[in-house]
Amino acid sequence: QVQLVESGGGAVQAGGSLQLSCEASPNFASVHAMGWYRQRPGYPREFVALIRDGGETDYFEDVKGRFTVSRDNARNTLYLQMDSLKPEDSAIYTCHRDWVYWGRGTQVTVSS
Numbered sequence: 001q002v003q004l005v006e007s008g009g010g011a012v013q014a015g016g017s018l019q020l021s022c023e024a025s026p027n028f029a030s031v032h033a034m035g036w037y038r039q040r041p042g043y044p045r046e047f048v049a050l051i052r053d054g055g056e057t058d059y060f061e062d063v064k065g066r067f068t069v070s071r072d073n074a075r076n077t078l079y080l081q082m083d084s085l086k087p088e089d090s091a092i093y094t095c096h097r098d099w100v101y102w103g104r105g106t107q108v109t110v111s112s
Helices: none
Strands: 003-007 010-013 018-025 033-039 046-052 057-059 067-072 077-082 091-097 106-111
Touching: 003 091, 018 033, 018 091, 018 106, 033 067, 033 077, 046 067, 046 077, 057 067, 077 091
Parallel strands: 010 106
Antiparallel strands: 003 018, 018 077, 033 046, 033 091, 046 057, 067 077, 091 106
């Protein structure tokens, strides 16, 4: 059974940084894509970032230049480096594998 567990969320002031992690088990052997979505209060769930098996990345326009998605296949871990955080980035961030398996999410709160 595939399990995804996020970590690294927390509270930070505007302009600060956080790195989210998503540890996957079992390994990435057959994965095609992994990524992040977020759920902000009063908004539908929205795409944040994607990294394909070949390493190609895509980002939500609002986070381009501030967020970086990466993966470490040896550690079976997906990352989201978030810099220059804004209060509007406050949300529950959830990782997925192939849009089939999802984690439970980790809360990010950015104060002004």
